[in-house]
Amino acid sequence: MKKPELNITPFVDIMLVLLAILMVSVTVSTYQERNVNLPQGSKTNPATKKATITITIPNSSYVIVNEQKMPLKDFLENFNLKYGNYNKNVLVYIAADKNIKYNTFMQVYAAVVKSGFRQIGLLTK
Numbered sequence: 001m002k003k004p005e006l007n008i009t010p011f012v013d014i015m016l017v018l019l020a021i022l023m024v025s026v027t028v029s030t031y032q033e034r035n036v037n038l039p040q041g042s043k044t045n046p047a048t049k050k051a052t053i054t055i056t057i058p059n060s061s062y063v064i065v066n067e068q069k070m071p072l073k074d075f076l077e078n079f080n081l082k083y084g085n086y087n088k089n090v091l092v093y094i095a096a097d098k099n100i101k102y103n104t105f106m107q108v109y110a111a112v113v114k115s116g117f118r119q120i121g122l123l124t125k
Helices: 010-028 072-083 102-114
Strands: 053-059 062-065 069-073 089-095 119-122
Touching: 053 102, 062 072, 069 072, 072 102, 089 102, 102 119
Parallel strands: 053 089, 089 119
Antiparallel strands: 053 062, 062 069
8 A cells, every 4th residue: 555645845835935925925015105294494494514524536746635736745744733623523525536556545535534524525426
């Protein structure tokens, strides 16, 4: 007499279909648009623009700080002297050409960090 075999293939197929349906339905319900009525903001206190320092590195020989062009060597030696008395919460943006040497960028970045600035952003296209 032959023993009966248990065929679980149809059971696995059904479970996989149910799992796929569950995954799709959870994703749809999570990312549905929610209508939210936001309150009106105060128009009496407009946001003030924070002061910024913008450093542009077009090549490895010079740097432009807030429209003032200077050799890289002078920048590295004098950045802390010129901008060290600024508020350290000032935003500092660094825009570097994609073809400059990594070492040049890191020297400029290190000079800014050494001066104590805490909010440094890297500008990209």
